[in-house]
Amino acid sequence: MTATQTELAPVLPVEAAKHTRKPVWKKRSTWGTVIWAAVLIVIVAVVLYPLLWMVLASFKPSAEINGNVSLLPEQPTIQNYVKVLQGIGGIPVVTFFLNSLILAVGSVIGVVISSSMAAYAFARVRFAGSKLFFGMMIATLLLPFHVLIIPQYIIFQRLGLIDTFVPLLVVKFLATEAFFVFLMVQFIRNLPMELDEAARIDGAGHPRVFFSITLPLIKPALVTSSIFAFIWSWNDFLGPLLYLNSPSNYTLPLALRLYNDQSSVSDYGATIAISVLALIPIALFFFIFQRFLVEGVATQGLKG
Amino acid sequence: MTTTHRQESHTAAPLGSGSSGPTGSARRAGGRPRLSEKKRDGIAGYLFLTPWLIGFFVLTLGPMLISLYLAFTKYNLFTAPEFIGLDNFTRMFNDPQFMQSVQITLTYVLVGTPIKLAAALGVAMLLNYRSRGTGFFRSAFYAPSLIGASVSVAIVWRAMFNSDGPVDTGLNVLGIDVGGWVGNPALVMPMMILLAVWQFGAPMVIFLAGLKQIPGELYEAADVDGAGSWRKFRSVTLPMLSPVIFFNLLLEMIGAFQIFASAFIISSGTGGPAGSTNFYTVYLYQRAFGDLQMGYASAMAWLLLVVVGIAAFVLFRTSKFWVHYGGDLK
Numbered sequence: 001m002t003a004t005q006t007e008l009a010p011v012l013p014v015e016a017a018k019h020t021r022k023p024v025w026k027k028r029s030t031w032g033t034v035i036w037a038a039v040l041i042v043i044v045a046v047v048l049y050p051l052l053w054m055v056l057a058s059f060k061p062s063a064e065i066n067g068n069v070s071l072l073p074e075q076p077t078i079q080n081y082v083k084v085l086q087g088i089g090g091i092p093v094v095t096f097f098l099n100s101l102i103l104a105v106g107s108v109i110g111v112v113i114s115s116s117m118a119a120y121a122f123a124r125v126r127f128a129g130s131k132l133f134f135g136m137m138i139a140t141l142l143l144p145f146h147v148l149i150i151p152q153y154i155i156f157q158r159l160g161l162i163d164t165f166v167p168l169l170v171v172k173f174l175a176t177e178a179f180f181v182f183l184m185v186q187f188i189r190n191l192p193m194e195l196d197e198a199a200r201i202d203g204a205g206h207p208r209v210f211f212s213i214t215l216p217l218i219k220p221a222l223v224t225s226s227i228f229a230f231i232w233s234w235n236d237f238l239g240p241l242l243y244l245n246s247p248s249n250y251t252l253p254l255a256l257r258l259y260n261d262q263s264s265v266s267d268y269g270a271t272i273a274i275s276v277l278a279l280i281p282i283a284l285f286f287f288i289f290q291r292f293l294v295e296g297v298a299t300q301g302l303k304g
Numbered sequence: 305m306t307t308t309h310r311q312e313s314h315t316a317a318p319l320g321s322g323s324s325g326p327t328g329s330a331r332r333a334g335g336r337p338r339l340s341e342k343k344r345d346g347i348a349g350y351l352f353l354t355p356w357l358i359g360f361f362v363l364t365l366g367p368m369l370i371s372l373y374l375a376f377t378k379y380n381l382f383t384a385p386e387f388i389g390l391d392n393f394t395r396m397f398n399d400p401q402f403m404q405s406v407q408i409t410l411t412y413v414l415v416g417t418p419i420k421l422a423a424a425l426g427v428a429m430l431l432n433y434r435s436r437g438t439g440f441f442r443s444a445f446y447a448p449s450l451i452g453a454s455v456s457v458a459i460v461w462r463a464m465f466n467s468d469g470p471v472d473t474g475l476n477v478l479g480i481d482v483g484g485w486v487g488n489p490a491l492v493m494p495m496m497i498l499l500a501v502w503q504f505g506a507p508m509v510i511f512l513a514g515l516k517q518i519p520g521e522l523y524e525a526a527d528v529d530g531a532g533s534w535r536k537f538r539s540v541t542l543p544m545l546s547p548v549i550f551f552n553l554l555l556e557m558i559g560a561f562q563i564f565a566s567a568f569i570i571s572s573g574t575g576g577p578a579g580s581t582n583f584y585t586v587y588l589y590q591r592a593f594g595d596l597q598m599g600y601a602s603a604m605a606w607l608l609l610v611v612v613g614i615a616a617f618v619l620f621r622t623s624k625f626w627v628h629y630g631g632d633l634k
Binding site for chain 1: 344346348349350352353354355358359363364365366368370371372374381427430433434441442443444445446447448450451453454455457459460461462463464466470473509558562564568569572573584585588589593598605606609616
């Protein structure tokens, strides 16, 4: 619902310009390279420090987390994780994971189906009003979500859907995240038109062209969209905060908030531990798909 | 745009017809009276667009209009909205908390975004110094952008900048004692900006791709003319990169306006200490869903929409003076 712009992804998952050609103006000395590498390593250390600190702190006893300069725990313990597994307020932590997982997987399915359909219509079908709607779709890319949250809440409240997953999922199944539609439109437009034309001459209608030609060819865009749809849903805080009231429906970010706001000093370690656990699925996605993600982001600024 | 089905292609029949399936070309050639191509396209177009259309009208355009109406009313979700004209808007300017949230958000956007983009450009240029062996660095720098807006990171940030947290302790070792950042209204903003700058990876990756596209010949020519590094940066890199700078600036500023989760978590939902994390979105949330002042919050939302719209318009309009689309160089 509130896709943060900072993690914006690809518009074209085409490989970013690979330069095999080594520019002549870049001849550098060995010392230059050493200094270059040293500077980069220092920056990497600073950037990754918070993550490293977080993981190691989750193995420190709560009392040691504050006031200990050392990164490494003096008395390593898994007590924080044991505490997390006991749940909070009588609700096992698995429940929060499952809720987050259901929403994230549902979001992926919704985004893939609805956005690919809309993208096909915009990129491949000629119909009255398509340009107008396309323009409006682009405009919603820049729309601050603030103007939508209150009326959407009122609508879902009138429909009696508060404290269900419906409001969080229905927006995904109705392609309201223009970002994904735009990404797929750009991708489809780069496919050769001849394939569609040949199929259409052979009598295939639009549904057949869509399922047999377009969908298989835009797989890279579908994968990229799926990854981002999953991560955004997994990280989403405002949506669940608005719509989910009972703790048994909470997603991980809401559960994290419970820990963060309620926990006494003795639970400090548990709060860090569950924060680490919540990031694990994203870390997995990152390690598996990092090329995909980074290459995707790389091309958006240039082709978008 | 080459998005439309071109009629003349009917003459190019054999291309790829092997993959056609049972509905072969014979049926078409038989000239069976069917709906015209145009009508069928029209029907198909709207069928494919149905989910988006419902989403657009029911969940975007409709709510926008409802929100516009509510901006002129007093509404608490339970009794009927009461029309009060421009009262919500006049009230805003006499609301010190509102004014504070505007000031905080503008500071965050106008100070944080340039620093973040400068960091992104600087590191991108460092990475561009060599063409090999940068993959690891690029991925490592990008990682924070994926998780930066999450609750987990907000919790960690708060823990790190707490008094006796690693940042405070580290500064103490250096002989600097500022105490905890989280509880100090003057230091909360730098802490939030640092969190934003930490996520410089996404714009950096875009800058890097842009830098790779600058033809090496331009630098060679500059070398021949005896230009130093600064001059090359000013006269080649910046102008050639200006479309990417524009894109990043637009994206990052709009993103910065919407900051919510980190501020909400760091202040435990209060916007404190002393209102120092009372960002626009946090305040809007509190008014709408804490105090059920739906009308006032809607007015805030529309004011933001108008301001962001004007800002984007101005940015687009002025872009022609500083954004260089290198048509003559390609």
